[in-house]
Amino acid sequence: MVFRKKIITVAFFYLMLFNQGVSAQREKLEKLLMLYKKTGTEDTVKLTILFHIVNYYSDINPNTGLKYAIDAIGIAEKLPDENYLARAYKSLGVTYESRSDFLRALKCYQQATNIYQRIGNKRESARCLLTIGSMFLAGASSAPITLRYFNRGLAIAKKLDDSSLIAKCMIDIGILYSQEKDLATALDYFHKAVLIHELRHEDEAIAEIINEIGSAYDECNNPGEALVYYKKSYQAYSAITYEEERKKENIAFELSNIGYAYTELDNYAMALHYLNAALQIYKSIGSNDYVAWNYRGLSDIYLKVKKYKQAIFFAKKSKDITEKTGDLQEESNALENLSNANAYLKKYKKAYHYQIQYTKIRDSIENTEKQKEITQLQMQDDLNRQKDSLTTEERFKEKIVKQQQYLNKFQLKQQWFYSIVIIILLVLATSWFVYKSRLKQQSLKIELAKEKAELEIKEAVFQRRISDMSLAALRSQMNPHFIFNCLNFIKLYTTQNNTEAASDYLTKFSKLIRLVMDNSIKEKVLLCSELEALRLYLEMESMRFKEKLQFEINIEKNLQADYIELPPMLLQPYVENAIWHGLMPKDDGGKINIDVAMNSDISLLVVSITDNGIGRTKSAEIKKKTAALHKSYGMKVTSERIALINQIYKSGADVKIYDLRSRVGAPT
Numbered sequence: 001m002v003f004r005k006k007i008i009t010v011a012f013f014y015l016m017l018f019n020q021g022v023s024a025q026r027e028k029l030e031k032l033l034m035l036y037k038k039t040g041t042e043d044t045v046k047l048t049i050l051f052h053i054v055n056y057y058s059d060i061n062p063n064t065g066l067k068y069a070i071d072a073i074g075i076a077e078k079l080p081d082e083n084y085l086a087r088a089y090k091s092l093g094v095t096y097e098s099r100s101d102f103l104r105a106l107k108c109y110q111q112a113t114n115i116y117q118r119i120g121n122k123r124e125s126a127r128c129l130l131t132i133g134s135m136f137l138a139g140a141s142s143a144p145i146t147l148r149y150f151n152r153g154l155a156i157a158k159k160l161d162d163s164s165l166i167a168k169c170m171i172d173i174g175i176l177y178s179q180e181k182d183l184a185t186a187l188d189y190f191h192k193a194v195l196i197h198e199l200r201h202e203d204e205a206i207a208e209i210i211n212e213i214g215s216a217y218d219e220c221n222n223p224g225e226a227l228v229y230y231k232k233s234y235q236a237y238s239a240i241t242y243e244e245e246r247k248k249e250n251i252a253f254e255l256s257n258i259g260y261a262y263t264e265l266d267n268y269a270m271a272l273h274y275l276n277a278a279l280q281i282y283k284s285i286g287s288n289d290y291v292a293w294n295y296r297g298l299s300d301i302y303l304k305v306k307k308y309k310q311a312i313f314f315a316k317k318s319k320d321i322t323e324k325t326g327d328l329q330e331e332s333n334a335l336e337n338l339s340n341a342n343a344y345l346k347k348y349k350k351a352y353h354y355q356i357q358y359t360k361i362r363d364s365i366e367n368t369e370k371q372k373e374i375t376q377l378q379m380q381d382d383l384n385r386q387k388d389s390l391t392t393e394e395r396f397k398e399k400i401v402k403q404q405q406y407l408n409k410f411q412l413k414q415q416w417f418y419s420i421v422i423i424i425l426l427v428l429a430t431s432w433f434v435y436k437s438r439l440k441q442q443s444l445k446i447e448l449a450k451e452k453a454e455l456e457i458k459e460a461v462f463q464r465r466i467s468d469m470s471l472a473a474l475r476s477q478m479n480p481h482f483i484f485n486c487l488n489f490i491k492l493y494t495t496q497n498n499t500e501a502a503s504d505y506l507t508k509f510s511k512l513i514r515l516v517m518d519n520s521i522k523e524k525v526l527l528c529s530e531l532e533a534l535r536l537y538l539e540m541e542s543m544r545f546k547e548k549l550q551f552e553i554n555i556e557k558n559l560q561a562d563y564i565e566l567p568p569m570l571l572q573p574y575v576e577n578a579i580w581h582g583l584m585p586k587d588d589g590g591k592i593n594i595d596v597a598m599n600s601d602i603s604l605l606v607v608s609i610t611d612n613g614i615g616r617t618k619s620a621e622i623k624k625k626t627a628a629l630h631k632s633y634g635m636k637v638t639s640e641r642i643a644l645i646n647q648i649y650k651s652g653a654d655v656k657i658y659d660l661r662s663r664v665g666a667p668t
Contacts, residue, residue, distance in 0.1 A: 028056070029053065029056045029057075029060075032049055032052050032053050032056070033053065035049055036049045036050065036053060042075045042078060043079075044079065044081075044084060045560075045563060046075060047072060047075050047076060047079070047084055047088070048563060048565075049563070050068055050069075050071060050072040050075070051072060051087065051088075051091055053065070053068050054068050054069045054072065054091045054092075054094070054095060055091070055094075057095070058094050058095050058098045059098070062095050062096075062098035062099045063099065065095045065098070066092075066095050066096075066099070069088070069091050069092040069094075069095045070092065072088040072091055072092070073085070073088040073089065073092060075088075076088040082115050082118070082119050083116075083119065083121060083124070085115055086111075086112040086113075086115035086116045086119075086121070086124065086128075087112070087124075089108045089109075089111045089112040089115065090108065090109060090112040090128060090131070092108045093105045093106075093107075093108030093109040093112065093131070094131075096108060097135055102135060105135060106132065106135065109128055109131055109132045109135070110132070112124075112128050113125050113128040113129060113132070116128060122156050122159070122160055123156075123157075123160055123162060123165065125156065126152075126153040126156035126157050126160075126165060126169075127153070127165070129149045129150075129152045129153040129156070130149070130150065130153040130168060130169060130172055132149050133146050133147075133148075133149030133150045133153065133172060133176075134172060136149065137172070137175065137176055137179070143176060143180050146176055147173065147176060150169055150172050150173045150176065151173075153165075153169050154166065154169035154170075154173070157169055162521065163196050163199070163200060164196075164200070164521060166196060167193045167196040167197055167200075167205070170189045170190070170192050170193035170196070171189070171190065171193045171209060171212065173189045174186045174187075174188075174189035174190040174193065174212065174216070175212060177189065178212070178215065178216035178219050178220075179219060181219065181220055183216055183217070183219075183220045183222075186216045187213060187216065190209050190212055190213050190216070193209050194206055194209050194210075197209065200517065201510075201514070203236065203239075203240045204237075204240055204242060204250075206236060207233050207236035207237050207240065207250070208233075210229050210232050210233040210236060211229070211230065211233040211253075211254065211257070213229045214226045214227075214228075214229030214230040214232075214233060214257060214261075215257075217229065218261070223261045223264035223265050224261075224265065226257075226261050227258060227261035227262065227265070230254055230257040230258045230261055231254075231258060233254050233257075234251060234254035234255065234258065237250045237251050237254060238251060245285055248281050248284070248285050249281075249282075249285060249287060249290075251281065252277075252278040252281035252282050252285075252287075252290065253278070253290070255274045255275070255277050255278035255281070256274070256275060256278040256290065256293065256294055256297065258274045259271045259272075259273075259274035259275035259278060259294075259297060260275075260297060262274060263297065263300060263301055263304075266304075268301050268304065268305055271297075271301055272298065272301055275294050275297050275298055275301070276298070278290075278294055279291065279294040279295070279298070282294060288321050288324070288325055289321075289325055289327060289330075291321060292317075292318045292321035292322045292325065292327065292330050292334075293318075293330060295314045295315070295317040295318035295321070295334075296314070296315065296318040296330055296333050296334050296337065298310075298314040299311045299312075299313075299314040299315040299318060299334065299337045299341075300337065302314065303337055303340060303341055306344070308341040308342075308344050308345050309341075309345075311337055311341040312337075312338060312341045312342065312345075315334045315335075315337040315338045315341065316334075316338065318330060318331075318333075318334040319331055319334040319335060319338065322334060328361050328364060328365050329365060331361055332358055332361040332362050332365060335354050335355075335357050335358035335361065336354075336358050338350075338351075338354040339351045339352075339354035339355040339358055342354065419432070419435065422435070482537075482576070483513075485544065486505075486509050486540060486544075489505060489543075489544050490502055490505055490506050490509065493505060501543075504543075505540065505543055508536050508539055508540050508543075509540060511536055512533060512536040512537060512540065515529065515532060515533045515536065516533060516568075516569065519533065519568035519569065520568060520569075522568060523567065524565040524566060524567055524568075525565065525566065525567075525568045526561070526562060526563070526564065526565060527559075527561040527562075527564040527565070527566060527596070527605070528561040528562050529568075530566060530568060530569075530570070530571060531553060531555070531561065531571075531594075531596065533568075533569075533572070534553070534571050534572055534575060534594070535553060537572055537575070537576075538551045538553075538575065538592070541579060545579075545584070545589060547588075547589065548583065548584070548586075548588070548589025548590075549579060549583060549589050549590070549591075549592070550589070550590070550591040550592070551591065551592045551593070551594070552591070552592075552593050552594070553594045553596070554593065554594065554595045554596065555596045556595075556596060556597035556598060559596065559597065559598055561596075564605060566605065567641065567645055569638075570638060570641070570642070571594075571607060571609070573635050573637065573638045574609050574635060574638070574655075575592060575594070575609055577635050578592055578609060578611040578613060579592070579611075581613070581616075581619045582611045582612075582613020582614060582615070582619065583611055583612075583613045585613070585614050585618070585619065585622055586613060586614055590611060590612045590613050591611070591612055592609065592610070592611045593608075593609075593610040593611075594607070594608070594609055594610075595607070595608040595610070604652070610660070612660075615659055615660075615661075616657075616659055617659070638655075639655065642654075642655060
């Protein structure tokens with residue numbers, strides 16, 4: 001039996017990053033709602049809060065979330081950056097999809113895709129195409145239509161050389177082929193995705209793909225091979241260190257899959273063992289949907305081994321939960337087991353009672369499925385009409401062009417006729433030459449103006465491309481010398497058999513590298529994420545230089561670091577420069593203070609990096625006398641990045657460097 005978690009289905013494991021317990025979700029939602037009410041200005045901050053609110057409501061109450069999604073579009077339409085408008089339409093599409101209003105969801109996703117394509121945001125346009133494909137896949141639509149959207153997204157991801165996006169496309173296509181029973185092709189795409197995530201050291205993603213491979217074998221009625229991969233996925237999850245509740249849910253899910261695989265293989269003792277183990281974990285984390293799922297699985301087993309009382313016991317438990325959660329599919333399964341078990345016990349009245357309930361729910365499910373099929377057909381018909389409309393429009397334009405050409409020829413003949421008439425009537429050769437000269441001059445001016453306009457457009461597009469390419473080339477820079485030193489320092493701890501220090505340093509190093517890699521694919525990151533990367537970097541340098549380096553990071557009280565965004569890796573080059581050229585030349589080292597505050601007068605974030613080093617004058621003298629042991633181009637690159645950011649986004653980011661001196665002029 002194949003059962004993919006609702007949070008994974010087609011969007012896959014990326015959505016799991018937001019998976020939390022219901023109580024934690026509601027607590028965070030209440031905070032967001034309070035923050036939304038307090039935020040008066042309709043700007044990007046308020047819009048970002050709205051996006052988070054809509055995301056939460058899409059899972060628990062999409063009808064309420066619809067109001068906030070529509071409000072988000074109203075705010076986004078007033079902002080100059082159309083990326084926010086596209087994101088607002090995508091958010092509205094998610095809400096409609098949660099309400100099973102697939103036609104409106106499709107239109108919103110298409111609107112978001114069109115905006116992203118118009119403004120040149122290829123990465124997000126690819127994500128929208130994958131979202132549309134995932135919606136078609138979840139509705140079991142035509143495989144060629146679904147594959148077309150996935151392939152379009154994959155083509156863009158390959159042009160961008162975005163390995164993370166390529167892997168997501170591979171996984172979605174693999175799931176599609178798995179549902180189409182094309183096991184060989186599905187496995188090929190899954191293995192390609194695994195290779196990408198191995199290079200990126202994303203262990204949780206690899207575990208999820210292994211689970212999908214098991215599901216693919218399950219789809220193709222091969223529970224033996226499915227069992228092998230479910231066990232591998234379970235082992236992979238168990239070995240990973242990450243958020244505890246999510247880890248428990250993943251482990252429980254794999255235990256359930258293993259239990260169901262054993263059920264298909266008629267090994268009921270092992271099936272009971274794994275399903276009970278999963279059940280205990282699901283109960284501990286309050287995951288009622290999966291508790292009901294496992295109760296029904298236990299009921300299936302006891303029904304097969306003819307222990308009908310136990311089958312009834314667990315089927316009732318599953319039914320009681322699903323009546324509250326509204327999971328009609330699982331409720332119908334539980335009712336079917338109750339009817340069959342009571343029939344075997346010759347309690348025909350109860351069996352008939354449960355059969356009647358089962359029939360009603362199955363009719364409701366079938367009606368829903370039929371409605372989904374109708375909606376999918378309507379969506380497919382809309383797409384076909386759009387294609388036909390485009391074809392008709394092209395034919396109409398071609399007809400207009402031909403008519404215009406005919407009209408131009410006719411007008412040209414008329415001009416010649418009138419010219420001849422004028423020549424005959426006036427019999428003035430001079431008038432003929434003047435007329436011809438004037439006609440040519442006018443035509444030449446039009447051609448020159450047209451060429452000039454085309455050149456200006458090409459130049460503007462070219463300059464924009466240069467700026468975008470320069471910004472992309474300068475993005476996500478990290479000093480290779482620092483990485484080399486880190487690896488050598490780890491090696492030193494290892495050779496000294498100082499395993500505790502080596503492990504601590506290696507953990508910080510891996511966290512920093514992963515954080516830098518995650519941030520490098522984003523145009524903007526949260527301030528808290530940027531400061532976390534900076535803290536890891538300083539802790540590692542502090543361990544390496546021991547007492548010579550001290551640091552302190554101070555954040556202004558009430559500063560919303562979780563909602564403020566800035567380009568990644570802007571601060572680290574200046575901190576690195578302060579360490580190497582300010583503190584390291586001092587025998588006793590020194591201290592770096594990093595203060596983060598909001599200037600309320602001008603609504604700008606101010607980050608101050610202060611060190612008690614030798615000063616720039618003394619540093620320059622040392623550089624002249626000795627060969628520099630450490631060359632850092634980070635500040636220069638960051639200055640160029642800031643200039644490009646200001647040029648593209650019309651922002652006012654600036655960097656100012658001051659020498660701190662005592663009253664007698666000595667550096668402090």
